[in-house]
Ligand SMILES: *[C@@H]1O[C@H](CO)[C@@H](O)[C@H](O)[C@H]1NC(C)=O
Ligand SMILES: *[C@@H]1O[C@H](CO)[C@@H](O)[C@H](O)[C@H]1NC(C)=O
Ligand SMILES: *[C@@H]1O[C@H](CO)[C@@H](O)[C@H](O)[C@H]1NC(C)=O
């Protein structure tokens with residue numbers, strides 16, 4: 001004798017088989033209901049989308065399917081009677097009431113509205129829709145990529161206004177915030193341009209104009225990106241030293257002239273406040289190259305700018321009286337800049353130093369000063 005409790009499921013099964021065999025028509029059902037409880041589901045890119053659907057009651061044969069979209073752009077995501085798509089699995093395999101599905105590795109293209117649909121045999125063969133769920137709108141949230149800040153291709157000098165651009169992409173939804181800072185100070189930027197990118201994510205580009213200053217060697221620009229998917233904003237820094245060029249001021253100094261015959265006279269070329277350090281110094285005597293005695297290494301000052309000294313020693317022989325000694329500087333592959341001084345030798349007959357001295361002027365407009 002079979003206990004009553006165990007008979008119940010058997011009864012149901014028989015009923016189910018009965019209904020199927022009788023081919024219950026599309027319109028006939030016994031308290032059939034299809035529940036698609038969630039209207040919205042939001043997941044992060046790469047996570048699993050769960051789409052709930054349960055049915056109860058009895059209805060004629062025909063599969064339950066999950067469809068994406070409705071109308072002309074309908075795509076079958078799951079078919080009870082077919083092979084499941086690669087990323088799609090049932091939450092409760094083989095269940096006849098719980099048709100919840102899971103879509104692994106959510107992609108932007110998974111966004112859309114999904115319908116759980118019960119089909120029954122149609123009059124003209126094939127299946128027809130018996131009942132459709134109310135639809136679940138799936139949105140896939142995607143974090144923006146690490147922002148990238150790009151500057152000009154070539155170095156620029158103080159006083160010039162240079163554009164910098166911050167870009168990021170791969171995010172969803174579209175709304176994104178961008179803030180620029182120079183060191184700690186907020187900057188005015190043009191409105192970011194947001195464009196659709198790839199399947200259903202967006203990319204963003206924001207530009208600021210920066211007027212360079214001499215003491216920007218240690219300055220940095222910061223682009224901060226805020227998005228609904230981020231707990232803390234993403235930011236990217238750009239050191240202005242990467243694109244800043246501060247040309248040196250060039251000045252030749254020597255000792256008070258005229259100098260005594262046969263003395264060794266030192267000429268010093270002083271390069272002040274330049275950036276980057278890449279500089280070459282050469283010396284000319286009346287336009288002809290001479291050997292450099294002392295080249296010092298560039299010295300970095302507190303503001304990040306460099307300073308450099310170069311020296312030559314010239315024998316004050318009679319034939320060199322009135323010679324022009326030129327310091328020629330090539331900074332960062334730019335056009336040469338020069339500064340000159342004269343070698344003036346006192347007449348041995350007069351003896352000692354006279355009061356007069358002369359100055360030479362170079363391209364930089366700097367003269368030479370006595371006292372070096
Ligand atoms: C969705 O279905 C799964 C599997 O049956 C279940 O665990 C979960 O509680 C359901 N969620 C909702 C919101 O109905
Ligand atoms: C200067 O040097 C030259 C050659 O070395 C020498 O002939 C001349 O006497 C020197 N003159 C003085 C004033 O020392
Ligand atoms: C300096 O600049 C020259 C020419 O642009 C380049 O060849 C050289 O490698 C640079 N040197 C340094 C130390 O940057």
Ligand SMILES: *[C@@H]1O[C@H](CO)[C@@H](O)[C@H](O)[C@H]1NC(C)=O
Pocket residue numbers: 261318321322344345346347348
């Ligand atoms: C050098 O030149 C200056 C001016 O041209 C002249 O006064 C001076 O006597 C010269 N010195 C010698 C040693 O010839």
Ligand SMILES: *[C@@H]1O[C@H](CO)[C@@H](O)[C@H](O)[C@H]1NC(C)=O
Pocket residue numbers: 284287326328337338339362363
């Ligand atoms: C120094 O610079 C000036 C101005 O650019 C130029 O005319 C002159 O030829 C330069 N001198 C040398 C020795 O190159």
